[in-house]
Amino acid sequence: NAGVTQTPKFQVLKTGQSMTLQCAQDMNHEYMSWYRQDPGMGLRLIHYSVGAGITDQGEVPNGYNVSRSTTEDFPLRLLSAAPSQTSVYFCASSSGQGGPGKLFFGSGTQLSVL
Amino acid sequence: KNQVEQSPQSLIILEGKNCTLQCNYTVSPFSNLRWYKQDTGRGPVSLTIMTFSENTKSNGRYTATLDADTKQSSLHITASQLSDSASYICVVSAYSNDYKLSFGAGTTVTVRA
Numbered sequence: 001n002a003g004v005t006q007t008p009k010f011q012v013l014k015t016g017q018s019m020t021l022q023c024a025q026d027m028n029h030e031y032m033s034w035y036r037q038d039p040g041m042g043l044r045l046i047h048y049s050v051g052a053g054i055t056d057q058g059e060v061p062n063g064y065n066v067s068r069s070t071t072e073d074f075p076l077r078l079l080s081a082a083p084s085q086t087s088v089y090f091c092a093s094s095s096g097q098g099g100p101g102k103l104f105f106g107s108g109t110q111l112s113v114l
Numbered sequence: 115k116n117q118v119e120q121s122p123q124s125l126i127i128l129e130g131k132n133c134t135l136q137c138n139y140t141v142s143p144f145s146n147l148r149w150y151k152q153d154t155g156r157g158p159v160s161l162t163i164m165t166f167s168e169n170t171k172s173n174g175r176y177t178a179t180l181d182a183d184t185k186q187s188s189l190h191i192t193a194s195q196l197s198d199s200a201s202y203i204c205v206v207s208a209y210s211n212d213y214k215l216s217f218g219a220g221t222t223v224t225v226r227a
Contacts, residue, residue, distance in 0.1 A: 045215070058214060103158075
């Protein structure tokens with residue numbers, strides 16, 4: 001009954017470092033997505049995937065890479081961390097044809113870039 | 115650009131009282147509108163999803179309304195409890211691009227005993 005699992009919960013990076021945020025879901029959802037949440041702003045879509053091998057860019061994709069080799073996993077890679085990437089990151093998944101249905105979110109990763 | 119505006123930004127209510135949160139959107143053509151509850155330090159959790167043809171939907175003490183003509187939605191919380199303290203987020207999707215949702219900044223509700 002895990003749902004959407006994100007790791008790590010907290011991370012501190014130095015400018016220029018790279019890292020991968022992990023996201024896994026056990027609900028056999030085709031749609032998975034990554035969002036960032038900044039104070040005073042709505043969640044913004046970074047990248048999304050509608051199935052294994054298929055990814056697309058969202059609203060704020062620069063500086064991030066994704067891949068979807070399995071239905072279950074959708075990792076987010078920060079190529080060269082910048083202070084502007086300090087944020088809370090959420091992974092979400094849903095079933096549904098032709099667009100995301102009810103979204104199930106992970107508990108988030110709080111990232112600080114120094 | 116599609117936008118979702120929520121008001122108020124925050125509010126404080128006494129336990130047992132009711133409150134109403136507002137959401138105005140400019141997303142077009144409209145597909146559906148969702149309300150999520152986000153507890154501090156947690157991910158959002160779905161409360162309701164409404165399509166164009168629905169003008170009200172309830173989930174326990176939460177009732178959402180939708181007026182697609184005026185592009186307005188509200189979330190009414192009845193008989194508030196301390197556990198209702200959270201951020202409430204309005205999310206709208208456009209019919210032509212259903213993969214990308216437009217999120218409001220949220221209304222922070224604090225319920226005090």
